[in-house]
Amino acid sequence: MKTVNIGLIGFGNIGTGVVRALAANGDLAGERTGAQLRLVRIADVDTRRRRDADYDPAILTADAHAVTDDPAVDIVIELIGGLEPARSLVERALRAGKHVVTANKAMLATFGPDLLATAARHGVALLFEASVGGGIPIIRALQTGLSANRIRRVFGIVNGTCNYILTSMAERGKTFDAVLAEAQAHGYAEPDPTYDIEGYDTAHKTAILAQLAFGQDIRFADVHVEGITKIAPVDIEYARELGYTIKLLGIAKHDPADGRAEVRVHPTLLPRSSLLASVGGVFNAVMVEGDLVGKTMFYGRGAGQDPTASAVLSDVMSIAADLARDAKPGAENRLRVEGGRKALKPIAELEAAYYLRIPVLDRAGVMARLSGALGAREVSINSMIQKADHPAGRAEVIIVTHTTRESAVQQALAEIAAMDTTVGEPFVLRVEDEL
């Protein structure tokens, strides 16, 4: 039986999960791949803390180059996260002819196409199933199982923290701040939650999905991002009345007519009857629509030690099995990001339906002024509710538009915000009806 040597960089929570999974399912991995997986080196800045996993302390080092440069290492697992030194280490490992498995969404959303090109040049595999959707094999689905399709649309609920917060707000009518505090207490949200709640994590993952879906060089900086911090319990309530649920969605669409892709992350109203609307709590789901396959959905735990280890170890096994049968690893990388960089559709040109919540004076003629401002930009109204039960002669007007252009809505909202009958900042969300 062939031995495949593994080096691990990053021995935190996920790294510990991988070492535990190797110990627990290493025999299974051996049977299935025909290769014995041997963990030969671990690098982490913290060499002193004892981790809750079965490993030989002698293989732990503070020097990451001891992993990337070790001629005995066949596969490097990178789990330190962030841009640097992760990128330099991965690049160094690839140049040294090592296969790399990573869960690093920030790195891939920023340097993915470059790193894939480096891997291809050096004839090695760069696998990253764990970077999006935890244990859900969505990366491979795009790389292999759905490869015959022109992918039209991808919708992802890919951040468990945001989905937990929005699900809890909906179920218990609490405010964002209250639920966030609870989530932090339960460990579902970080002490500094910015990366999750402002949508950056979802944007990293959506950039990776869009790269693979459209075969284009699409990066984090290309993604329009809005987080969930401004959503009020009333928005969730009004959305429900109108037949919708609010989710933080990563959205990537490709318009075959104009040849441009749009990639955006924002809280979105989606029909309550849609399958994505039933994805609750910390679960993740990605819907992929292709020209042949139609709508597909992939669902599961999007984070956590074990689900992430499932993805990392499956990637390692994929490489190890090829090494064991003397084949070239990296079949998953055949579907390259070949399309290069192309202009994306700017958010101002977006065509969507919109949810507007406008705090106004509860006074005759206000509705006419609002519809006038919208009508002047040819924004047509699908439904309109006035909620008068507010203090001091105030009301809220909730409008859902038909499909219209983003720039027209923004112009109308600027006019509405300046009206003397408008008594607070208008709030706007986008709607996706075809789910």
Add this chain to the structure above:
Amino acid sequence: MKTVNIGLIGFGNIGTGVVRALAANGDLAGERTGAQLRLVRIADVDTRRRRDADYDPAILTADAHAVTDDPAVDIVIELIGGLEPARSLVERALRAGKHVVTANKAMLATFGPDLLATAARHGVALLFEASVGGGIPIIRALQTGLSANRIRRVFGIVNGTCNYILTSMAERGKTFDAVLAEAQAHGYAEPDPTYDIEGYDTAHKTAILAQLAFGQDIRFADVHVEGITKIAPVDIEYARELGYTIKLLGIAKHDPADGRAEVRVHPTLLPRSSLLASVGGVFNAVMVEGDLVGKTMFYGRGAGQDPTASAVLSDVMSIAADLARDAKPGAENRLRVEGGRKALKPIAELEAAYYLRIPVLDRAGVMARLSGALGAREVSINSMIQKADHPAGRAEVIIVTHTTRESAVQQALAEIAAMDTTVGEPFVLRVEDEL
């Protein structure tokens, strides 16, 4: 650019879909794989009917061996279905060193482990993504993306005809026969629907999923099968009252404690709040639970020309891309059915919850007799409803049990059926609560 030659056996509905997909997305396949896909031969018993696809009539032959034996053919696509001559042709192609892509679930459920062994011996790939779940990449998920897991349980809604019938019965309160007739009129059910409605199709697919999930030699003949023909509108109604939906499920479980797998297909009550319960109409979904990943679900169109072509063409592209990069195709087959044959758990030893519908005389003491018969076998009752609004002093008693042993329920039902207060055949369904 390398050219990869394809031979197709079986030019019916799905074959036509594949030829159309090759014409529509062949350029995309070329970009993504680095190989030009060329359809060089088609065999079908009917060489005269003109198909709605772009192909050269000169390559159409009635002789399937002209495909399997053509030295120019790299990949054989088998789409004739059924056991013979499909099996002989696939075996002949594999022995001739050709890679094979097939959608043939009956063949794989019957001879799959033998054919995979033949493929391995001859160093070629045998891919079959289209055999289960149409375009949903569930086969690859088990072969690669989830390979690090010990799979505990698989639940599949994998027959669109049955799911359409059950969904329509639930939505419109109609009888099985009425909905079947409608489904036949719409083309959702075959003129002879036996293969679908008796559960055989689901059993074929479940055997394939169980093979891959547990790495064991499990075949169609090992699967306990019951169809949906006996379900009455009242069962769907009572199930709903009790918080359940009825679906035809393929179920495969592996019990790590006793080391045995159970594989069965039958109409099943599942919680209405579960994600699988929301899978309506002709859609398919497979839930896979692994020790690391937890619960995952894969959803999409399980049949039809385009979704099936998506799976077939993705398999072809996988092989073609490896041929183009001078790698050995068949990475997906690394996860072999190595476990060999092992004893499965007989249905009599099954532990499950049960739904019982018992037509009785509406008379004092009947409930006590029923509970007595169940209690004597230690079958404990979770909930019990009596529905008295039936003609001529009759009633129906509906019982949901706690988890108990199948044999105990069957013995109790035999006693109940023989009671003079029982006025018709008791009807029994199994319940799956942990979904």
